[in-house]
Amino acid sequence: MLIGVPREIKVQEYRVGMTPSSVREAVAHGHAVVVETQAGAGIGAGDDDYRKAGAEVAGSAADVYARAELIVKVKEPQAAERKMLRAGQVLFTYLHLAPDPEQAKSLIDSGAICIAYETVTSPFGGLPLLAPMSEVAGRLSIQAGARCLEKNAGGMGILLGGVAGVAPARIVILGAGVVGTNAAQMAVGTGAQVVVIDKSTDALRRIDAMFNGRAMTVFSNRDNIEREVLRADLVVSGVLIPGAAAPRLITKAMLPKMKPGSVIVDVAIDQGGSVETSGPTTHAEPTYVVDGVVHYMVANMPGAVPRTSTYALNNATLPFTLALADKGWRKALHEDPFLKNGLNVAAGKVTYKAVARALNLNYTPADAVIA
Numbered sequence: 001m002l003i004g005v006p007r008e009i010k011v012q013e014y015r016v017g018m019t020p021s022s023v024r025e026a027v028a029h030g031h032a033v034v035v036e037t038q039a040g041a042g043i044g045a046g047d048d049d050y051r052k053a054g055a056e057v058a059g060s061a062a063d064v065y066a067r068a069e070l071i072v073k074v075k076e077p078q079a080a081e082r083k084m085l086r087a088g089q090v091l092f093t094y095l096h097l098a099p100d101p102e103q104a105k106s107l108i109d110s111g112a113i114c115i116a117y118e119t120v121t122s123p124f125g126g127l128p129l130l131a132p133m134s135e136v137a138g139r140l141s142i143q144a145g146a147r148c149l150e151k152n153a154g155g156m157g158i159l160l161g162g163v164a165g166v167a168p169a170r171i172v173i174l175g176a177g178v179v180g181t182n183a184a185q186m187a188v189g190t191g192a193q194v195v196v197i198d199k200s201t202d203a204l205r206r207i208d209a210m211f212n213g214r215a216m217t218v219f220s221n222r223d224n225i226e227r228e229v230l231r232a233d234l235v236v237s238g239v240l241i242p243g244a245a246a247p248r249l250i251t252k253a254m255l256p257k258m259k260p261g262s263v264i265v266d267v268a269i270d271q272g273g274s275v276e277t278s279g280p281t282t283h284a285e286p287t288y289v290v291d292g293v294v295h296y297m298v299a300n301m302p303g304a305v306p307r308t309s310t311y312a313l314n315n316a317t318l319p320f321t322l323a324l325a326d327k328g329w330r331k332a333l334h335e336d337p338f339l340k341n342g343l344n345v346a347a348g349k350v351t352y353k354a355v356a357r358a359l360n361l362n363y364t365p366a367d368a369v370i371a
Helices: 021-027 048-051 061-067 101-110 133-146 176-192 201-211 223-231 252-257 267-271 304-329 329-335 353-359 366-370
Strands: 002-005 030-035 056-058 070-072 088-094 113-115 170-174 195-200 214-221 235-236 263-266 285-292 293-296 343-346
Touching: 002 056, 002 061, 021 030, 021 048, 021 070, 021 304, 030 048, 030 061, 048 056, 048 343, 056 061, 088 304, 101 343, 101 353, 133 263, 133 267, 133 293, 133 304, 170 176, 170 223, 176 195, 176 201, 176 214, 176 235, 195 201, 195 223, 201 214, 201 252, 214 223, 235 267, 263 267, 304 329, 329 353, 329 366, 343 366
Parallel strands: 002 030, 002 070, 030 056, 070 088, 088 113, 170 195, 170 235, 195 214, 235 263, 263 293
Antiparallel strands: 113 343, 285 293
């Protein structure tokens, strides 16, 4: 199979779909790989590194899309990229379709086979292709929050860990999943007061045991969320419903009651955000302020550390990429029900129920298009 790796064009996105090491593995499996020139520049991988791994380097994205049977990316295809997709071509990347009707319509119209990293599942539970980026985003959320709390960034001017005689910041983390756990690890390390909120008592027990009581745990309900959010200096939201729009846990009415200069980092922004006032931002302009509360809403947070992110992502995606290339998408999905869960759009049909529900579109079971 001919695998194509275009350069990412989303604003300040420096990750790349395949590293030279991944390309070498694909070539060893008997596949050809075409990589757009400078696709790996953001992670320090030059065109010669890809050539040494066995790839062909193409001069443009148009060349990659026109020739490749399987496109491997990181971020959802932008409008210009969606125009280059064709019927039957396989797209393997993050999609986050639930809050993006425009992208969904373009993918449906393209007739392409669109497999989303974020809905591929594991036999052990969880989302194995989302997890590495959730780890990165969770850890970055505390770094980003610390910067936003600085006065010159619009924050209240508070140090997360405080100093002797001065109280530390209070960090409230919504969700005890991969994002929340990694955010808590970083937050506890700063010396801040840390509160983790989740609706799973098992998850809260895990957090309690992991941090030996250094992170307080609170059961998730409306009263508890509102109370803790209003007390917080920094709120990190990592809530997730796989493939669906994120639940809105922080209402607009809460914002005027929050501390002036407090910060919300919404890691759920890829799925529409968990704050009523959420709207996606970029690394170029990461924040905005509503009712005195700083909103950090960057939709591709791991893109800030592309080397770490790309290699972590490739460790997870490569086996699935090779399965798609080795077997073809129909056989690969038929034999692997967990990879099949990644199929969001195929041959003009929406094949993921949560996406269809979120966008009010007709749903077609994946098996109906694989057969």
